[in-house]
Amino acid sequence: MKSVIFRRTGFAVAVFSFILTLAGYQGALAADRYAAIAYSPSTGAYGSSYDYPSRAAAEQKAFQTCARSGARDCRIAVWVRNGCAVLAVGSGGGYGAGTGSNKGAAQNQAIGICSRYTRNCGIKTWTCTGR
Secondary structure (H helix, E strand, O other): OHHHHHHHHHHHHHHHHHHHHHHHHHHHHHOOOEEEEEEOOOOOOEEEEEEEOOHHHHHHHHHHHHHOOOOOOOEEEEEEEOOEEEEEEOHHHOEEEEEEOOHHHHHHHHHHHHHHHOOOOEEEEEEEOOO
16 A cells, blocks of 8 residues: 555656646746847948847837838848847948857957958947846
8 A cells, every 4th residue: 555655646746846847947938038130231220129028029129110210121130039139330331240148249249240241340239138
C-alpha cells in the first residue's frame, strides 16, 4: 500500500513540477519586448518604438511615427527583441542599422554597416526595450 501511495504522490509531484515549469516558460515568452526604427532615406525622417509586446506592433508604431512627417518612403530599418536598436546615417541618405544587448554594441554595429555603404556616418537615433 505504501509503495502505491508513493508512486501516485511521486507522479503527482512530477506532473505539478512540469506544469509550473511550463507556466514559467510561457511567462518568460510573454515578457518579451520589441522595439523598432523606421527611416526615410529621401527625407531623413525617422520614427521609433520600444517595449511593444510584438514585433508587428513595434514596427507599426515606428512606421507610423516616420510617416507622420509626410515621408512616403519610410521603411523599417531595424527591429529588436529584448535589446537595443540603432540607426546610423551617412552622406546622401545612406544608412546602417544595428542591434545588440546594449546601446554601445548596437551603435558599433550600426556605424560599421553604415560605413560599408557611405561616408560620414553618425548615430541618428536609438531605442532599447526595458528588458
